[in-house]
Amino acid sequence: ALQTLVFHGATPEILCEAHPHIGTDKLPYIIRNIRRTIADAGGVFRFDSRVTDILLHDGRIRGVRCGDERIEGAAVVLATGHSAHDVYELLHARGVRIEAKPFAMGVRIEHPQALIDSIQYHCRTRGEYLPAASYSLVSQENGRGVYSFCMCPGGYVVNASSEAGMLAVNGMSYQARDSKNANSAIIISVTPEDFPKPDHPLSGVVFQRKLEEAAWKLAEGKVPQQLYADFKENKKSTGYGSFESCIKGQHAFANLRTLFPEAVNEAFCEGMESFGRKIHGFNRDDSILSGVESRTSSPVRIHRDACFQSEIRGLYPCGEGAGYAGGIMSAAVDGLRVARAIISRYAPAEG
Secondary structure, three states: OHHHHHHOOOOHHHHOOOOOOOOOOOHHHHHHHHHHHHHHOOOOOOOOOOOOEEEEEOOEEEEEEEOOEEEEOOOEEEOOOOOOHHHHHHHHHOOOOEEEOOEEEEEEEEEEHHHHHHHHHOOOOOOOOOOOOOOOOEEEEOOEEEEEEEEEOOOEEEEOOOOOOOOOEEEEOOOOOOOOEEEEEEEEEEOHHHOOOOOOOOHHHHHHHHHHHHHHHHOOOOEEEEEHHHHHHOOOOOOOOOOOOOEEOOEEEOOHHHOOOHHHHHHHHHHHHHHHHHOOOOOOOOOEEEEEEOOOOOOEEEOOOOOOOOOOEOEEEOOOOOOOOOOHHHHHHHHHHHHHHHHHHHOOOOO
């Protein structure tokens, strides 16, 4: 997977880095090159198209419907990503086996990059030869995992909303990783027991959407932000502390603590204090929180067997949206495994 990215324009350094980084600014160019390779091999891209139904016959997939158009095929790879709520609802209505699964949610947190550099490199400044420092933190609090996710050195918080009237945030770094702040998601595990109607296959989707709807309302569509000290005191922030947010998109101060169940709030605060003992200053009062980070992984898993097919033969759930990956690399690897399974089943034998 990494070699494929390098072939299409990523820097060769990602082949040997422990934490490969492409850069949000460079990724569109690489994706265009990948698309060109696929098109040259006979692939077709349909933009502004939406799958509205799946075509079935005798328990097998026969293709998909995009509006009034039928697209037929013996195999359909379902690799929608983890934000395709309408696809989950469609599959459930068509009898595809889906189950709610644990995921994690929380907030983005920002610190001055210089603080993270000085702590991780044990020096006042990192100089010109060291890259922006990163971190990885994990804790167990009240039976819940609390951990950093998608850490972005020298990065930005971004509004990553995908549905009207709902709000979710994410983080990104340009290739140079040269913004003034470091950010990561600090997320807390939730299980189907936390969801309304925990036995319903789509209960995690309902839980996720209600959280994002509440986040949108909290600041009237702007990204709600709060200082960590005010989160602990359950009050709305009125201004930044010693540093300001590096954020793309409109933002406003609000009380993020009102978004989450109190058990999640308590686990978050205890996790933050634990992290402060590992990285001195991580739990500083003026750390900037932005919410809500709710798309860390899919809230559902679409059942598949050892051959990577659902009960509907020829339908291959794949990647993050299907519940079998939790990031870019694991999704890429799962895609390769599914592709090889399809090739071995449908491609004519050599000779």
